[in-house]
Amino acid sequence: AQSVTQLGSHVSVSEGALVLLRCNYSSSVPPYLFWYVQYPNQGLQLLLKYTSAATLVKGINGFEAEFKKSETSFHLTKPSAHMSDAAEYFCAVRRQAGTALIFGKGTTLSVSS
Amino acid sequence: GAGVSQSPSNKVTEKGKDVELRCDPISGHTALYWYRQSLGQGLEFLIYFQGNSAPDKSGLPSDRFSAERTGGSVSTLTIQRTQQEDSAVYLCASSWDYTYEQYFGPGTRLTVT
Numbered sequence: 001a002q003s004v005t006q007l008g009s010h011v012s013v014s015e016g017a018l019v020l021l022r023c024n025y026s027s028s029v030p031p032y033l034f035w036y037v038q039y040p041n042q043g044l045q046l047l048l049k050y051t052s053a054a055t056l057v058k059g060i061n062g063f064e065a066e067f068k069k070s071e072t073s074f075h076l077t078k079p080s081a082h083m084s085d086a087a088e089y090f091c092a093v094r095r096q097a098g099t100a101l102i103f104g105k106g107t108t109l110s111v112s113s
Numbered sequence: 114g115a116g117v118s119q120s121p122s123n124k125v126t127e128k129g130k131d132v133e134l135r136c137d138p139i140s141g142h143t144a145l146y147w148y149r150q151s152l153g154q155g156l157e158f159l160i161y162f163q164g165n166s167a168p169d170k171s172g173l174p175s176d177r178f179s180a181e182r183t184g185g186s187v188s189t190l191t192i193q194r195t196q197q198e199d200s201a202v203y204l205c206a207s208s209w210d211y212t213y214e215q216y217f218g219p220g221t222r223l224t225v226t
Contacts, residue, residue, distance in 0.1 A: 046214050
């Protein structure tokens with residue numbers, strides 16, 4: 001069965017520091033992977049997606065993620081955090097048997113000044 | 114353009130009552146998904162509609178949950194005889210078809226008292 005594990009339910013960084021949010025997946029076939037962001041009382045917004053093209057994927061708001069098959073990872077990074085990046089981030093893999101997404105538990109990112 | 118809309122934004126109901134939650138997808142999107150977001154379970158897939166095909170109901174937690182999609186557009190999620198464990202945020206998403214990213218609505222927060 002497919003699954004997604006996000007390491008760290010809460011990550012705190014200082015403004016200007018590197019953001020690293022970890023995601024590992026389990027899939028017996030090449031996966032389609034996604035990162036979504038959720039701001040308080042809002043729906044999910046797509047940050048970026050991996051669909052078996054380039055392994056380094058660039059998304060919105062300066063985020064990027066690298067697909068590493070050998071490590072079954074799809075970690076999200078941003079070189080310099082902004083206060084506006086504070087939100088909850090979800091990693092997801094598209095189900096093999098259907099097209100719905102399987103989500104990780106989410107990581108809350110806090111940014112301090 | 115208009116995004117995915119959901120109504121109501123908040124719903125408080127008494128245990129045992131039936132509730133209906135509505136989703137208006139992005140115009141032209143043929144795929145529609147319902148997810149549930151709760152503290153204990155994270156984000157869970159409920160049901161998926163694709164065009165005129167039979168819906169994928171594999172994520173529905175019990176037979177108290179049902180959904181329909183009329184005219185290939187608006188969808189209604191119905192929960193009968195609500196229980197306290199049904200309290201959650203219900204998210205709807207749509208996409209052009211299963212190969213494309215999903216766009217999420219703001220959700221309906223359901224509280225069962």
